[in-house]
Amino acid sequence: MQKYNIHTVQKDETLRSIASLYGFEKDVIKLFHNNHCDVKDMILIELNGQKQLFLPRTAVEDKGRLVKFGRGNSLVFQPENKIRRYGVVITIEKGEAKNELKFETSVRWLKTEKGRHFFEIDRTSNLYLNEEEVNEIADLLAYRTSKVLYPLQVSTDDKGKFEAVENPEVFIQRWAGIKEELYKEFEGEIVEEYCKKIERVIGEPESIDLYLRNDYFIRTLFFGIYQSFGRNYSIEETKSFPVIHNHIEPQYRIRLEIDPLKDEYDLINIEGEGKLSDERTVHDFINNLPFSLIVKDQPDMNEEGEMRIQSYLNGKNGLLEYMYLECSMMLNEIKKISVAIAILPE
Known part of the structure; x- marks a missing residue:
């Protein structure tokens, strides 16, 4: 991510006039430039032949390009009164095997209480597996039984991080009708198998919570990126992600950076990268x-x-x-989950 801006020095410009142009003290501009330039281009007292100056990233004439931060350069999560539609692509790779899921979904803000935000998520399209609408009976049953969960209500903290499922009591109420339709449409032991699977999930609130904590879309959308980024617009933290299904998710140490300037499309850019940082060995993870x-x-x-x-x-x-979001780890072979979420036009 770009750390500075470049100012091309014009004829008759001085250090003071350049600093004034961007709303900075001249000593701040001089110090920043000297910390980034070659020794031969350093400013001693005044400009002495420099053709370009390194400027802080926030040194811009158009102040409308600056990201509006809260205290401590915090990015504030304000989803009130919004409904958004997203297209989602989830790619699951393990060794040479690769599968891609596509679907569309809506996310509607419901309320905010005591620093927590509540949302309703609903699937608004069929599920596509490797560019084809799901039609294999096992995949179709997995998809159809999971529809008992939608519309789904979830909550997040004030940083936009997923916390809990908020409407587990309605799943049992919905299930009777969905189960009846499944038995009308399908037959055989496989129907009973998938019905029992979802019944084990919706029968206990703890099972529902664990099941949806492994939902790649929810965990990516509500990753918790609304952080305080500090004076350098970057933070290091430990994050977990369900790249494998384990009661204690793998821990990753990552650095998140935010550009204090919006791009040419008026978008705020956040980047992050890091490595697995967990005491468990590959053997431990393989054995769950x-x-x-x-x-x-x-x-x-x-x-x-x-x-x-x-x-x-x-x-x-x-x-x-x-x-x-892309998350990988080594087991017997590399396993990688990639999730892409994009806003859909209204």
Whole structure:
């Protein structure tokens, strides 16, 4: 991500006039330039032949391009009274095998209470697997039984991070009608198998919560990017993602950076990347262990995995326009989940 701007020095310009143009003190401009330029281009007292100056990223004439931050350069999550439609592509890779899921969904803000935001998510299209509408009976049954969950109500914290499912009581009420339709349309033991699977999920609130914590779309959309980015517009933090199904998700140490300037499309750009940082070994993950069996004062961290994020937010309301998340880790072979979410035209 770009860390500075470049000013081309014009005839008769001085250090003071350039600083005034961008609303900075001249000593701030001089210090910033000297910290980024070659020794031969350093400013001693006044300009002495420099053709270009390195300027802080926020040094722009058009102040409308600056991202509006809260305290501590925090990005504020304000989803009130909004409904958004997204196209979603989820790619699941394991070794040479690769499958791609596509669907469309709507996300509607419901209310905000005590720092928590509540949303309703609904699927608004059929599910496509590898560019074809789902038609294999196993895939179709998995899709049709999961429809009992929608419309789905969830909550997030004030950073936009997924917290909980908020309407689990309605799933049992919906299920009777959906199950009846399934038995009219399909027959055989496979129908009973998939019905029992979803019944085990919706029968217990804890099972529902665990099931949806493994939902790649929800976890990407509500990743929690509305952070305080600090004076350098970047933070390091530990994040988890369900790249594998484990009660204790793999932990990744990532750096998130935000550009304090909106781009030419009036979008706010956030980038992130990092590595797996977990005490569990590849063998531990393969065996679905929630913790490492080897206890050390200074454990060796497993770094055989990566995470990458690219997010673009609307420059006016700060809501998601596009997000790409890629998360991988080594098992017997590399497993990688990629999620792309894009706003759909109204």
